[in-house]
Amino acid sequence: MDNILEAKNILKVYENGVIANRGVSVSVEENTIHAIVGENGAGKTTLMKIIFGIEQAQEGEIFFKGSRVSIRSPNDAIQLGIGMVHQHLMLAPDLTVAENMVLGNEPRRARIFLDTDRAGEITRQVSEEYGLQAPPDKKIKDLPIGVRQRVEILKALFRNAALLILDEPTSVLTPQETEVLFKTLRNLKNQGKTIIFISHKLNEVKQIADRVTIMRDARVIDTRGVEELTEHDIAHLMVGRDISFERIPASANLGAPLLSVRNLSYVDDEAILVLNKFSFDVRAGEILGLAGVVGNGQTELVRILAGLLQPSEGEITLRGETLIGLSPRKIREKGLCHIPEDRMEDGVAEETTLEENFILDRYYKQGFSKGIRLLWKDISRHSAELIAKFNILAPSGKTLVSSLSGGNIQKVVVARELSSDPDMIIAAQPTRGIDVGSEEMVHRLLREARDRGRAVFLVSADLDEILKLSTRVIVIYNGEIVAHFQDMSKVRAEDLGPYMLGVQREEAVSGKVPA
Amino acid sequence: MEKFLLKYFTLIRVIIAIAIGIVISVFLIFLISREPGFSLRSFLLGPLLTRSRFAHVFETASPIIFCGLAIAVAFQAKQFNIGAEGSLYIGAAVATAFAVSTNMPAFIHIPLVLLVGGLTGAAWSFIPGILKAKWKASELVSSLMLNYVAYFLGLYLINFHFRDKEAGFLVSYQFPETAWLPRFIPDTRIHYGIILALVAAVLVYYFLYHTTTGYEIRSTGFNDRFARYGGINVFKVIILCQVILGFLAAVGGTTEIMGIHRRFVWQDSPGYGWSGIIVAIIGRNHPLLIIPASFFLSYMQVGGRVLNLMSDVPAEMITVIQSIIILLITAEAFLSQWKYRITLRQAEKGDAV
Numbered sequence: 001m002d003n004i005l006e007a008k009n010i011l012k013v014y015e016n017g018v019i020a021n022r023g024v025s026v027s028v029e030e031n032t033i034h035a036i037v038g039e040n041g042a043g044k045t046t047l048m049k050i051i052f053g054i055e056q057a058q059e060g061e062i063f064f065k066g067s068r069v070s071i072r073s074p075n076d077a078i079q080l081g082i083g084m085v086h087q088h089l090m091l092a093p094d095l096t097v098a099e100n101m102v103l104g105n106e107p108r109r110a111r112i113f114l115d116t117d118r119a120g121e122i123t124r125q126v127s128e129e130y131g132l133q134a135p136p137d138k139k140i141k142d143l144p145i146g147v148r149q150r151v152e153i154l155k156a157l158f159r160n161a162a163l164l165i166l167d168e169p170t171s172v173l174t175p176q177e178t179e180v181l182f183k184t185l186r187n188l189k190n191q192g193k194t195i196i197f198i199s200h201k202l203n204e205v206k207q208i209a210d211r212v213t214i215m216r217d218a219r220v221i222d223t224r225g226v227e228e229l230t231e232h233d234i235a236h237l238m239v240g241r242d243i244s245f246e247r248i249p250a251s252a253n254l255g256a257p258l259l260s261v262r263n264l265s266y267v268d269d270e271a272i273l274v275l276n277k278f279s280f281d282v283r284a285g286e287i288l289g290l291a292g293v294v295g296n297g298q299t300e301l302v303r304i305l306a307g308l309l310q311p312s313e314g315e316i317t318l319r320g321e322t323l324i325g326l327s328p329r330k331i332r333e334k335g336l337c338h339i340p341e342d343r344m345e346d347g348v349a350e351e352t353t354l355e356e357n358f359i360l361d362r363y364y365k366q367g368f369s370k371g372i373r374l375l376w377k378d379i380s381r382h383s384a385e386l387i388a389k390f391n392i393l394a395p396s397g398k399t400l401v402s403s404l405s406g407g408n409i410q411k412v413v414v415a416r417e418l419s420s421d422p423d424m425i426i427a428a429q430p431t432r433g434i435d436v437g438s439e440e441m442v443h444r445l446l447r448e449a450r451d452r453g454r455a456v457f458l459v460s461a462d463l464d465e466i467l468k469l470s471t472r473v474i475v476i477y478n479g480e481i482v483a484h485f486q487d488m489s490k491v492r493a494e495d496l497g498p499y500m501l502g503v504q505r506e507e508a509v510s511g512k513v514p515a
Numbered sequence: 516m517e518k519f520l521l522k523y524f525t526l527i528r529v530i531i532a533i534a535i536g537i538v539i540s541v542f543l544i545f546l547i548s549r550e551p552g553f554s555l556r557s558f559l560l561g562p563l564l565t566r567s568r569f570a571h572v573f574e575t576a577s578p579i580i581f582c583g584l585a586i587a588v589a590f591q592a593k594q595f596n597i598g599a600e601g602s603l604y605i606g607a608a609v610a611t612a613f614a615v616s617t618n619m620p621a622f623i624h625i626p627l628v629l630l631v632g633g634l635t636g637a638a639w640s641f642i643p644g645i646l647k648a649k650w651k652a653s654e655l656v657s658s659l660m661l662n663y664v665a666y667f668l669g670l671y672l673i674n675f676h677f678r679d680k681e682a683g684f685l686v687s688y689q690f691p692e693t694a695w696l697p698r699f700i701p702d703t704r705i706h707y708g709i710i711l712a713l714v715a716a717v718l719v720y721y722f723l724y725h726t727t728t729g730y731e732i733r734s735t736g737f738n739d740r741f742a743r744y745g746g747i748n749v750f751k752v753i754i755l756c757q758v759i760l761g762f763l764a765a766v767g768g769t770t771e772i773m774g775i776h777r778r779f780v781w782q783d784s785p786g787y788g789w790s791g792i793i794v795a796i797i798g799r800n801h802p803l804l805i806i807p808a809s810f811f812l813s814y815m816q817v818g819g820r821v822l823n824l825m826s827d828v829p830a831e832m833i834t835v836i837q838s839i840i841i842l843l844i845t846a847e848a849f850l851s852q853w854k855y856r857i858t859l860r861q862a863e864k865g866d867a868v
Contacts, residue, residue: 013859015858328743328744329747340744345738345741347741348738348741350738356734361746363730374726
């Protein structure tokens with residue numbers, strides 16, 4: 001079979017000195033699904049950005065359909081027939097599906113006005129040709145994420161993409177939606193398309209891909225047929241050592257409820273009811289998982305618990321004392337810590353040093369300052385301890401956070417939040433977008449906290465994570481609890497999906513406190 | 516060598532920007548002056564040629580240092596308050612009112628006048644602070660507008676209530692001698708304001724980098740969501756840094772009238788607040804770098820004045836040169852290719868990051 005795409009000896013060094021690709025060579029055979037896997041910071045997204053013209057390589061060559069090409073912008077890539085579906089979808093939420101489809105390529109009436117009918121027609125045509133359903137007249141913001149992704153794929157197909165790049169497409173999808181996507185991808189392959197599929201979920205790679213390229217440390221380790229490798233083999237190649245995959249049994253020593261939430265409601269600025277009479281308990285010694293599709297009220301719930309947002313109604317207590325109306329600092333001082341879902345927005349100040357990030361919640365406490373004076377020597381010593389203990393890859397505490405990889409930045413956040421050994425841990429998307437090694441470490445730390453009798457509230461869009469760690473699970477849909485699973489031994493990912501999508505709900509759950 | 520270049524890249528860039536600015540100004544002078552050699556000498560060496568001009572550099576530098584520090588404190592918290600000029604003006608005006616209507620021994624009069632000036636500026640700057648913290652009103656807009664209000668208020672106060680009708684100019688009464696900031700170098704007007712400015716720079720440096728409140732200010736500036744998430748009272752920081760700004764700027768203005776003029780003489784706003792923004796940018800908001808930046812700017816301004824007096828080149832030249840330098844310093848991309856190539860070579864050697 002011919003190679004549709006060949007990248008040879010790609011070298012890419014970012015301005016801050018980070019080498020993202022070091023002599024990377026990859027060949028993608030025509031009409032295959034080619035997976036690229038690797039830890040975060042391994043260089044896979046950078047490689048894709050170079051192929052799609054978003055970044056420029058310093059050295060190396062790219063061959064497309066046999067001839068050497070120079071791709072200086074996404075426009076060049078699209079002209080050649082390369083399409084990309086980004087991790088964060090690039091659609092205009094206020095425009096309709098049809099308008100998004102033709103954006104930048106609009107059919108016109110009288111040369112000026114957008115020909116809406118023609119746009120709808122184009123959308124229906126492309127939909128039909130590839131068997132991908134999308135309602136042309138609906139606005140993007142009213143569609144579920146799985147359909148939005150489909151629109152992005154359609155958009156690339158409309159521009160005659162022969163090669164489709166999907167950057168971690170399943171990270172935002174439920175298992176059911178993932179199934180639909182995979183069906184779509186197989187269909188596209190049958191119609192002669194080639195697909196590059198970036199992921200760090202190994203079971204998906206096994207399921208969908210024909211060939212797999214494994215990257216580690218800015219280099220390509222190997223490219224093989226998927227059938228030659230087991231999940232363990234791939235993981236081993238990715239990380240360079242063995243990783244455990246077993247579900248960890250829950251500890252039995254459950255204590256009293258530590259955090260209690262009762263009838264919590266939140267109405268946002270646009271008068272939308274984001275949380276509706278939410279009630280649950282988290283007990284000492286357990287990990288309570290909150291499963292749900294992103295955007296169903298989890299973000300607001302976590303911010304309310306941490307004191308960053310005021311609820312409209314309801315009560316939150318920690319060890320029986322109310323948290324409502326307290327400042328974030330008071331709440332922290334009562335023993336609640338918070339790993340935020342967006343580490344770059346909330347978790348770190350990236351243009352400053354590790355040291356200054358570590359002391360955020362403790363700079364005013366004894367051991368870090370005396371009166372108004374900061375004790376920098378003690379702070380440096382403390383930072384060095386955290387760097388060593390949490391295995392953070394950084395030359396020193398004086399390093400800028402922005403020069404670290406995603407996984408290491410998350411370790412900085414986790415190190416700060418967990419090192420004070422708080423009683424109540426709120427962990428929101430604690431391993432989103434980080435590598436397997438870092439993920440394993442975060443999971444171990446959460447389990448250890450649980451075993452020490454701490455309470456953990458785990459909010460995650462990653463069902464594998466929820467299933468692997470949780471003692472109990474509640475499911476959120478549209479701001480309400482729609483299911484509660486007590487016995488995790490029998491629960492599979494597929495069981496949670498219908499609840500997450502709102503097609504099913506436990507009648508008994510609403511109004512009752514799952515405890 | 517290359518490692519050294521990387522480490523001090525920002526500083527090197529500033530120096531190169533200044534050098535280019537000077538080269539362009541030399542070029543411009545050759546273009547417009549009929550006696551370019553003489554003009555150039557006036558501009559570049561003028562401040563060094565007489566004792567009083569050289570002293571001028573120090574005299575002008577001290578309010579600029581104060582205003583640069585003021586701006587730096589607010590900019591470090593990413594509060595783009597540009598009201599140093601207004602705080603300086605109203606602070607100096609109220610300090611004047613206080614100085615000419617009280618009588619006490621110097622050792623208490625001097626600090627009190629300074630304090631009255633500073634507190635007036637702080638109170639003035641509290642307005643954009645509270646507007647921002649409470650109602651998210653852009654401090655850039657409100658502080659800019661308040662500059663005009665401060666100017667006319669100050670002017671009203673001096674011209675209608677404290678004007679010295681015997682003076683023959685629109686100026687206030689002269690300060691009693693107990694409120695004079697002493698001069699300490701004979702035959703010059705260099706006064707203790709410069710010492711206060713240098714002390715203030717060290718104090719502000721210590722405050723920003725070695726105290727808990729300084730940490731709160733800088734963290735808020737780096738990422739205000741991060742600060743709030745970690746429990747820092749961002750509301751307090753937003754107000755506090757602007758109050759400090761007003762205080763420092765007003766003290767700077769007050770030292771100037773106490774040390775140089777000994778009465779309020781500004782019928783036009785003196786512009787130190789704007790120079791403060793320039794030196795804060797050149798000094799990258801670092802209190803200790805603001806000192807050399809202020810001396811540099813002061814030297815250029817004195818050179819510009821000499822140029823204006825002695826030659827056929829207009830003083831506006833100096834504004835052009837300032838603009839070029841600021842432009843080059845603030846343009847992030849300037850010389851970034853060069854830095855990038857060094858980074859690349861270092862990375863290939865394998866010892867980067």
